[in-house]
Amino acid sequence: MKNFSGQSVLTTSSLWTSTPRICAGVSPWSLITLLPCLLGACSVINLEDHRDTNTQKVQQAVNQVRADLEASLQHQVPSLNVLIQTPTEKIFASSVPPGNAPVTETTYFRFASNTKNFTSTAILNMYEDDWLDFRAPITGLIPGTTVPYVPDTPNWNFPYKNSITIEQLLQHSAGVFDVDNDPVPGFGGLSFTESTQTADPTHQFSTDEMVDQLIRHNLSYFAPGTGYHYSNTGYSILAKIIERVYSVKSGSTKTYGDYLKDYVIGSTAPVPVTIHFPVRADDTVLPSPHMAGLVLSPGSARQYGDYNMSAQVGEGNGYGTMAALNTYIRSLMKGQNVLKPETVQIMQTDVSSANPTYALGTTFTKNVGYGHNGARIGNLALIAYDPLTDVSVVVYLPLWDLTQGDTSFLKCFTALYDAAYAARTTLGYPGRP
Template sequence: MNSFFLTRLRKRLYASPTPIHPVFVRCFLLSALAGLLFGCSVINLDDHTIPATQRVQEAVDNVRADLEKDLQKQIPSLNVFLQTPTQTYFASSVAAGRQPVTPNTYYRFASVTKTFTATAVMKMYQDGWLDYKAHITELIPGTNQPYVPVTPDWNIPNKSQITIEQLLQHSAGVFDVDNDPVPGFNGESYVNYVLSRDSTHQFTVEEMLKPIIDNQLQYFDPATGYHYSNTGYIILSRIIERVYSAKSGSAKTFADYLYDHITGPTSRVPLPISFPHRTDDVQLPQPNVASLLWQTTGRLDSFGSVNMSGHVGEGNGYSTMASLNTYVRSLMRGENVLQPQTVKLLQTDVSVARPTYGLGTSLFPNLGYGHNGAIAGYLTLMVYDPITEVSLVAMLPFWDLTQGVQGDTSFGKCFNAMYNAAYAARAALGYPGKP
């Protein structure tokens, strides 16, 4: 299996597609896409006889039709789940002959996982299990064990200077072996290189840190910049694992903590959300939607089964749009595992270099707090707007990499269509749409 599609463009998604968000240095949104997003989204609400549900459906239909026309390709579906203070709406716009997605259709939500990782860290902080301001070399409270191992295979650059908070903010300078080319691996990221040669490979954290240590890779000294890093969140997943193991007195995994405390049947808001970490755990539950991806070569691939062992804590989650909506809505309203004052810490604009990225969340104008993600042909957005009390999940199971340098242009059109659908659905109900 060619793993190129897993990580190649993922790091470039996590800025808001609006002019108030400075984007990554190498991000394709810097130029070509910016112009697509600066316009206004206006929905005609003069005819109040059109039911609200129909207005939302038509708004999403129009965005999908525009994307099909622009790409000259059939778009399988474009989907929006939206909840206001009084109503819930769902629109699945599908191509002719295709079955609509439902609110309970499973799919992979990629880097939206980071919000769950941040929630886990802050729940541990709230419970007194860790100090998110602490350096990763400090001891776990009440134990003689540090947050990360004291072994040579953890001697990454600036290890003693990195804090848990900086990992959450992407301000630790940890090199991303999932997205950026690593010396000695044919100009590819480490994850891509390995998966393209063995799709069943079982990754470990230590293995993924080895290229960083061997080449002394870093972006900058901790707290001196911003660079999105999946590897930083993989380190956070190990910290969660170590803290939970120490507190429970038995070996635990990242997935164990999320199941036991964040999403499972004993959590405050139980939801069918999973975070696979084994190389043999590749199947989505039924019903699910497979993604479609046009490769740079013009070949059309479809994906459902994916090895997520190289994405633990940063992009390995899957669930449904309805469940993600319930999660982000309850979380941001202080009705889930985090108390309102702890939720504020997630939302705080704490990064000097990137003031709109807090602890595992971004702030998207007229959409609210949340995260987006992309993996294996899936695009997703999960947000909650505290001003309007509107939560929203958008999902497009389609990538096109046939236009532009390395597919950036056509991929960007897909990415923007997801946002356009989110804004259009809001505007159809009279809420502020695209800025």
């Protein structure tokens, strides 16, 4: 197919400040007499031109990454979008093919497993408030109560339950089998959630029924603390813990979404952002404007917009805007949000021995920073903050290409990082190592 070089839409908002000063020891008369010499010897720096040039450079860099991806996939890429903030400016670039509507930094989309960083933030905020101990076993008691973190009932006696800690769930080192990603016996080679949702798109999922699959088939990857395996189900259990702790501490029935709204993202949070975490099967509609994810498979193309996310609570159910995600990850990782700086350091550095790049709901990538990435129903997204350069970046690609199987999907996923590196390099910061 023909490759498309693309059209582009861009905006920029600057954080430059300028404060006029008169230097100590220099009289106004001296400045007046020196002024002609200064004007003749120096060129005037136009900061607005500088910002415009940087915006154009970032746009061109994102255009090139999208063009390269199109050439590799041999078809159009609906859009590739980058929001980058440095100590001095914030630049947004949306690269789209001719005739496609651009994405904006306030366009809503599903950001998938970036949700895990919010879950970790919630757990660590509860830790700061002495509502839980993240290093405690999940069978331990919520501080000041006789209520355990997870139900003490037979229908929650899944493999290794008594040996798992909250910390291990956060690190993906608990060995909890992932019934959302991996095939489960009895479901025709599909995961439990995919098979169930295909049969009934309106099904209201619960963590209890996911845990039931672990028990029913005696599913686990390894003994806790002996390995690393990414597990959405492990984060579903963390969401259950957040729900139970908040319900006990508030004295009323609460959900995972309630806690995030009240403490992390809502109007009463330190840094409110336009982000939502649906927990109900009927909470499917994204606000306008929004983007649907596109999934290309051999012989088919399907868009996912309104969608039941109740199977992904705590691990991938979030949606929001690039502007909101940038505000969140930048302020959080700088220690200027809901968590104290010392707790942020724990989030960044408390890793399992099996995977030194995945800490507590946080990944680390050199020259990109601390954050997370996500992939769900045609959406790919990356959020990160680099403390070495004070640069944050959010990247969004509304495409899963499965026409070449894992090979084409990996090309899309890699494009997230290609775009992040390209934007950073263009502005003079270190790029791909």
